[in-house]
Amino acid sequence: MDKEVDPAVLAVINEKRLMGEKRTPVDIIARMGVFEARDKASDHAWLATGDNVIATIWAEFVTLGASGQWIYLESLNPMLRPGGGERSALQAQRAKDRLQLLKRAFDAGTGFRAVLQTNRVPIADMETDKAAKVSTRVPDDIEWHVASWDDEQKLAVLVRGPRDSLPTESDILAARARMNLPTAAAEVAAAPASPQEAKAAAMDYLTRHFAGYGYKAEHVNSDDLGYDIEVSDKKGKTLLQLAVKGTAPGVTAFHLTATERARAERGDPWRLVVVTDATGPAAQHKLYKPAEINQAPGLEALPD
Numbered sequence: 001m002d003k004e005v006d007p008a009v010l011a012v013i014n015e016k017r018l019m020g021e022k023r024t025p026v027d028i029i030a031r032m033g034v035f036e037a038r039d040k041a042s043d044h045a046w047l048a049t050g051d052n053v054i055a056t057i058w059a060e061f062v063t064l065g066a067s068g069q070w071i072y073l074e075s076l077n078p079m080l081r082p083g084g085g086e087r088s089a090l091q092a093q094r095a096k097d098r099l100q101l102l103k104r105a106f107d108a109g110t111g112f113r114a115v116l117q118t119n120r121v122p123i124a125d126m127e128t129d130k131a132a133k134v135s136t137r138v139p140d141d142i143e144w145h146v147a148s149w150d151d152e153q154k155l156a157v158l159v160r161g162p163r164d165s166l167p168t169e170s171d172i173l174a175a176r177a178r179m180n181l182p183t184a185a186a187e188v189a190a191a192p193a194s195p196q197e198a199k200a201a202a203m204d205y206l207t208r209h210f211a212g213y214g215y216k217a218e219h220v221n222s223d224d225l226g227y228d229i230e231v232s233d234k235k236g237k238t239l240l241q242l243a244v245k246g247t248a249p250g251v252t253a254f255h256l257t258a259t260e261r262a263r264a265e266r267g268d269p270w271r272l273v274v275v276t277d278a279t280g281p282a283a284q285h286k287l288y289k290p291a292e293i294n295q296a297p298g299l300e301a302l303p304d
Contacts (some may be wrong), residue, residue, distance in 0.1 A: 005059045032115070032139055033050065043098075044056045059117060072175070076154040078093075079283075102158075110145075111145040142161055148166065200246075225259075227242055229244055243270070247298055254298055265290065
């Protein structure tokens with residue numbers, strides 16, 4: 001919301017908004033070179049024509065450094081919302097897509113275009129309030145760049161303007177406070193999981209993942225059908241029958257039962273799905289068709 005935005009940042013947004021022609025949030029990114037802008041309007045970053053990266057900058061999170069430099073901190077943990085709380089599967093995927101594009105700009109040593117955005121609800125509620133909508137979105141005429149990317153601290157620093165100076169430590173602390181980001185804690189080694197815990201976490205992850213896209217994910221593993229989850233659309237049509245396997249610290253291998261292999265031989269819509277880091281914050285999954293199951297890392301043959 002506007003009252004959460006630094007006055008200097010809000011002044012730039014208002015000037016841009018009042019002096020330019022009136023455009024919708026979709027029109028703005030379309031004119032910046034984003035294909036199929038209407039379908040991608042809810043994304044948080046885009047790859048536009050000319051391989052130009054465009055990213056949303058939520059104005060509520062912009063901090064002015066001691067020198068007047070605009071600073072924006074980007075968490076590298078896509079599973080957690082700013083200020084805490086787990087993202088939905090769809091929100092997490094959007095965050096991962098955004099990080100991929102920002103990392104692309106960082107690795108290439110190029111800047112990126114920004115759209116400055118304010119929201120109609122408090123910024124802390126942006127990802128949880130179903131009524132949340134864009135209040136203002138304007139293209140920024142000044143280029144941004146990723147000044148630093150720290151995988152260990154799970155933090156990237158985004159800066160508006162020239163690259164000749166980095167924010168100071170006190171600037172970063174102020175930005176952390178504005179975004180309610182805790183200072184980096186010492187890494188805690190993940191406790192080894194049991195196969196049952198890895199499987200349960202994988203099932204939960206996939207249920208939330210497909211629900212985020214509007215699909216129904218029904219657990220059917222008790223029926224010993226050769227698969228664990230049946231995914232269907234809103235009309236009840238079966239899309240996938242998933243044999244679920246999870247890996248985690250202490251669980252690096254898995255087997256396919258005789259029933260699962262027999263079901264795989266019957267073909268579609270059966271799939272093997274492997275969820276890696278199932279018990280951790282960065283779980284990811286990959287689907288394997290019946291002909292591809294032997295390519296799945298971690299798959300071991302049943303003992304004789």
